[in-house]
Amino acid sequence: MEFEQIIGLEVHCELKTNSKMFSSAPVTFGKEPNSMMNEIDMGMLGTMPVLNKRSVELAIRVCHALHMDIDEVLCFDRKNYYYADLPKGFQITQYRRPLGKNGYLDIEVDHVTTRIQIERLHLEEDTAKQIHYNDYSLIDYNRAGIPLIEIVTCPDIRNAKQAAAYLEKLRQIFLYTDVSDAKMEEGSMRCDVNISLRPFGCDSYGTRTEIKNVNSISYVQKAIEFEAKRHEELLRCGKSVLQETRRFDETINETITMRTKSDAIDYRYYPEVNILPIHIDHQWVLDIKKQLPLMAEDREKIYIEKHGLSKREAHFIVSSKEISDFYEETIQFCQDFQKIYHWLSGEVQSYLNNHHCTIYQTKLKPIYLSQLIQYIKEDVISSQQSKQVFDCVMKEGKAPEVIIQELDLRQILDSDVIEEIVNHVLDVNASSIQDYIQGKKKVIGFLMGQIMKESKGQVNPKMANQILIQSLQKRTQ
Amino acid sequence: MIQYSIEELQKLFQSSSFDKENYYKEVFKEAQYQQERLNAFVTITKNEAYETLRYTDFDLALGGIPYVLKDNYHTKGIKTTASSRMLEDYIPTYNAHIVDLLNRQGACLIGKASMDELAMGGTNTTALTGPVSNPWDSSRIAGGSSGGSAALVASGVVPFALGSDTGDSIRKPAGFCGVVGFKPTWGRISRYGLIPYASSLDTVGAFTRNVRDMAIVIEALSGRDDKDMTSSMSRVPHYLDNLDKNIQGMKIAVIQSINDEITNPLIKTNFEKVIQTFQNLGAIVSEETIPLKLMKALHPIYTIIANCEATSHLACLDGIKFGYRASGRTIEEIITRSRTQGLGTSVKHRLILGHLALATENQEKMFRKAQKVRRLIVEELNRIYKDYDIILMPNSNTIAPMLSEVTEYSLNEEKDILENHLCLANFAGTPSLSLPTGFVDHMPIAVNIMGRLFEEQTVFNCAYALEAALHFKNQYSREG
Structure with missing residues (x-):
């Protein structure tokens, strides 16, 4: 039985x-x-x-x-x-x-x-x-x-x-x-x-x-x-x-x-x-109902159906009301749902774990997170730099824009400026050009490293790479 | 000679020739003298009173007027025993709302008055400090449960005293002692800080020696208190200013089923004289009836409802957090022993009865049924109040009994209707005033005037007119 x-x-x-x-x-x-x-x-x-x-x-x-x-x-x-x-x-x-x-x-x-x-x-x-x-x-x-x-x-x-x-x-x-x-x-x-x-x-x-x-x-x-x-x-x-x-x-x-x-x-x-x-x-009684926030299951449904998140992702967000509220506030400024999720489940969550606190106890604000995502998207900073900015936001509570300015992190997007740096690097590393001619493509990586070093990591990598190859070709013609 | 009314004292205090210091000296001398004769005080607060008087503003409404509290009102820093061994050494940390009100209006507390233990009783013979005697004949009881307060007003020590009324605990001793006793509408005065007997019936009220003084006291105490959710928001009328002896056309009902119970011919004659007086004053007095069956149910219903409520109100008296603590090995043992030793016989009887009537297997046929009958009684009164302003009743069928005649409280005893009819006003929550109307065998007797909810003024006016017509007021007895 x-x-x-x-x-x-x-x-x-x-x-x-x-x-x-x-x-x-x-x-x-x-x-x-x-x-x-x-x-x-x-x-x-x-x-x-x-x-x-x-x-x-x-x-x-x-x-x-x-x-x-x-x-x-x-x-x-x-x-x-x-x-x-x-x-x-x-x-x-x-x-x-x-x-x-x-x-x-x-x-x-x-x-x-x-x-x-x-x-x-x-x-x-x-x-x-x-x-x-x-x-x-x-x-x-x-x-x-x-x-x-x-x-x-x-x-x-x-x-x-x-x-x-x-x-x-x-x-x-x-x-x-x-x-x-x-x-x-x-x-x-x-x-x-x-x-x-x-x-x-x-x-x-x-x-x-x-x-x-x-x-x-x-x-x-x-x-x-x-x-x-x-x-x-x-x-x-x-x-x-x-x-x-x-x-x-x-x-x-x-x-x-x-x-x-x-x-x-x-x-x-x-x-x-x-x-x-x-x-x-x-x-x-009706007024109280009207003022109630959406419950977790309703939010989860919206995140999946309207924001295109996976069930697992949506579930992660609603598992804490604070994270979910923060997410909802952030999407007021930035509609990049996937990116917001990644930040919340990645950097933010690990910060919360390490510091044993809740998101609203940190110095992060929804608008800061949205700006961070925006700056990466617009190539203002690299994703590498964004981590540095995030750390500063959490520490100092300043807006990403201020931090980028203070640390002088803004990416160099001006091709003339980049070309100048590239030329300088090529001038100093004349032997590398010889290596390039001999077909040693690895040298590109070395030169990029020098360019980043010279520019304190501020040049937009994609642009720099392009300009470097163009310059190399010009010099070897 | 210190036996002034409130109004007289108010005038005297304004005159520069009046020796206040000497007056208070006489008051405490008299308090001591009457205490030896009547045993009406639990505590005389002489030191506190003199301390208060140093700062008293005699221009305030009750500035400097001496008064007494029944010992079930919380007084911060002053022992509040409710005449029970359980609370023999209880010194509260807060004031009852009405104590704050009286302080603010300058009144001067001179003592805490004896009562039946925890307000359970009608004889004032169960107090921890012993029985209270009647000022008119010290071999007789003052009545209870507010007997100490009644006796101290009736012996002239103070012009007013506060009592509490759950069944008739103000009005019965008022009648026996020949003073005015009044319980207003339930909800008119905040009960915050009154040691409860039964919350749905408990009412704060007072004793005075005339109706004008009663109007002054009740006006001073009435009004909303946010600490008591059951206190009324309704405006408090100026009872004193609105007093009116003209009761031409006032409709007064007398209850045949109650009057038929009067067996003392002298009391009957007095009551008939009162009816005649009202008619002479232009009131319309007619006979109504309340079914005898309901009248007979009053005492059992009261016993069940009051004592059921009492079981929870007094449950905190367990020796753990509160009150007298007996020793014991377990919490249960401490609680059981503390209650067994700390509470008197009559209180225990009532609490056991309350427990039984509330027990799940009895609740339907006892407590719930009592509630239903209470509703029927109230409906009956409401029916009468549709056509009448006032219900007039004799206050009691007897004069104050001899102390030696008072027997142990018994639950089985069939009670006289005229011993329990005053609780009608507690069931319905209506204002009810007992007014002395004469003497029988050298002891005062009284009638009871009961009005509609929140119509205190009508009750006062009715009593004011009768008082004036009978030329019977400001009575007191220092000896006897």
């Missing part, structure tokens, strides 16, 4: 608003513990939530990108449980009426496209962070109250690879909608996995387990692989899977029991009293 994996994912993503979801404290990462919070984040008695409109706007962006139905009323609920990192003793979330419903995301694995249905997207607040030591624990409230969205798929995912593809794609959407930096390693994107197995052809579900808080895409993949294998082994020897919550231990690549179903918490959800239901203005 073969088993089919049934997987659903719950993804939490921190929204990069300026202030927290219900308080005016700033949203930050990595700041000194308990320096970025106020009495509301601490859940002090008597404090009350004030909704950050921006968090709703960012959540609506993601709803649009996931093709969701957006509720016209915004309602919040209280999720009640006791935990050291939960300041108020309840979390404000959306239970009855999630902001978004019925969306989907298409993923591609091994050239097969699969549509993953998304059940819901809702807003909630993050908890504080516990830091455990040997015999004590500390609580950092900086994270408490940061807005989160939670996105829950239908059980449509069938294997670890699809799960990884879904997460990659979702992460890309967070980046393209500019709602989060979506860094799993920093916890701004987190994933819970629900998994069960059933024999192929069976249409009911097996008992599922939940793996909480897996913090990288590759761990999600490993956790699923481990858990599927564990389920299968249990089922094969006639045992049943226990419904439970587990965690993934990345040091041993295994999942471990956290709590079983009998310890399940009753969250006693009920409506949040201090935020009355809010009508969401339809026009506002």
Whole structure:
């Protein structure tokens, strides 16, 4: 008997608003513990939530990108449980009426496209962070109250690879909608996995387990692989899977029991009293949609169909929103799509790799890149020289034109000037002319080298070559 | 003699012959004296008050007017206990919005008043500092949960005090102590910084010894606060300037199913006299009814809704981040022990009930059903408000009970309708004022005047007219 994996994912993503979801404290990462919070984040008695409109706007962006139905009323609920990192003793979330419903995301694995249905997207607040030591624990409230969205798929995912593809794609959407930096390693994107197995052809579900808080895409993949294998082994020897919550231990690549179903918490959800239901203005929702940038897959399609890039090339560009944005800005100035791609995937990418930065953190500007490409095309500089100019741009942030001037790199295109240099070189190297007469064609290379040296590499090589041959012929006639 | 009203004090403070220093000396002397008699304070903030007075601008609206806060309002740097062991040593880091407002208008806080623990109760016998006595007879209760505030206004220590009202926690002690008690419309005054009992019912309100002073206090506290999303944007009228004794043609409903419950003949007579007085003043008083079934549901519905909400509001009191901490080996053990030891019996009863009513397997038949019945009750009131400006009710069927008569809180007990009818105004969020109307067995009794949403002015005018006609105001009792 073969088993089919049934997987659903719950993804939490921190929204990069300026202030927290219900308080005016700033949203930050990595700041000194308990320096970025106020009495509301601490859940002090008597404090009350004030909704950050921006968090709703960012959540609506993601709803649009996931093709969701957006509720016209915004309602919040209280999720009640006791935990050291939960300041108020309840979390404000959306239970009855999630902001978004019925969306989907298409993923591609091994050239097969699969549509993953998304059940819901809702807003909630993050908890504080516990830091455990040997015999004590500390609580950092900086994270408490940061807005989160939670996105829950239908059980449509069938294997670890699809799960990884879904997460990659979702992460890309967070980046393209500019709602989060979506860094799993920093916890701004987190994933819970629900998994069960059933024999192929069976249409009911097996008992599922939940793996909480897996913090990288590759761990999600490993956790699923481990858990599927564990389920299968249990089922094969006639045992049943226990419904439970587990965690993934990345040091041993295994999942471990956290709590079983009998310890399940009753969250006693009920409506949040201090935020009355809010009508969401339809026009506002439409305006947010209008202002959304194109998503990666739409851009990829344009790059292939309209710009004539290959799938691989287009894919490279959209794999980073910043590179893609930079590309789009550059094509405003220069339509040489292929050349732009070459620069971005070549010199630029290797610079970013070496300097561990993103393109917008460098001194390169789209107009500089377009000018560089233009100068090569117009033979103002050679492609050899262009590398030198590029290095200077990255270092000094000056326009290529300025650098070319400063370094005196402009190619010599005046044939009279070139002829003068050629003649000078020939005068000094009279013996070379003799070699030429004797048919030693190699001498051309030597002479070209001398010409380049004499002109500090500035003569246009093509022109110089032509003029050299003409001059040689003239002198040997 | 320090028992001045706000308006009297405003005039006195303007006169150069008035000795403010001596006045405050007398105030604190009286506070001490009444504290020994009534046990109404949790904290007397004498040092802070004198510090404040050094900078007080007596030309401000409430410049120099002494007042008392119920001990569930957050006061930065001043202990805020809500009369609970859990918060015995809690010193807040921020001020409630209304405290900032009163500071800005120059009012001078002289103390924090006792209350039923965490505002849960109607007797003020569950406070950590012990029961509060009634100024008119110290063997009787002041009522609760804002009993300390009521007693301190009724004994003349301060001209006004703030209370909070979730079911009747201002209006019931006001009636028992013979002072004016008022809860405005839900949303009229910011609740930011009030330790909540049940947010959908909680209302900031006050005690004074006459209606004019109440208009002054409520006007000072009302208005939008951006820290409380439920606070109303609507303009705050000039309640004092607009006070009008002419209530000719005002339509007043009395509720037959409530009046029928009055068993004390003296209270009945007094209530009938009040109706007669209103008619003499030109108001149109007619009888309406609310189905008895709904009236009987008030107490169970209130118990469920208030205590369900309370479970989350008070969940932060876990000994980890907050409050009294018991020792334990695990977090669960610390939380369990801290709550077991830090919270009183009545509070625990209510929280357990709230937990049960919210549990997934009970929620539909308890919490959700209670919400539905609440809606029916509100619809019933709205039906009456279509034809009437005011609903008039007796405040209670009894005078303040003897301290010795107060029994342990019991959930099973069937309650008198007339012990719980005032929560109608909390369910509907409407303004409701209790006005003393006479004495029965030497103890004050009162009526309750309830108006439409945001029609505080109508309620004030109605009470103002009645107060004038009854010649019954500025009562206080220093002895007894």
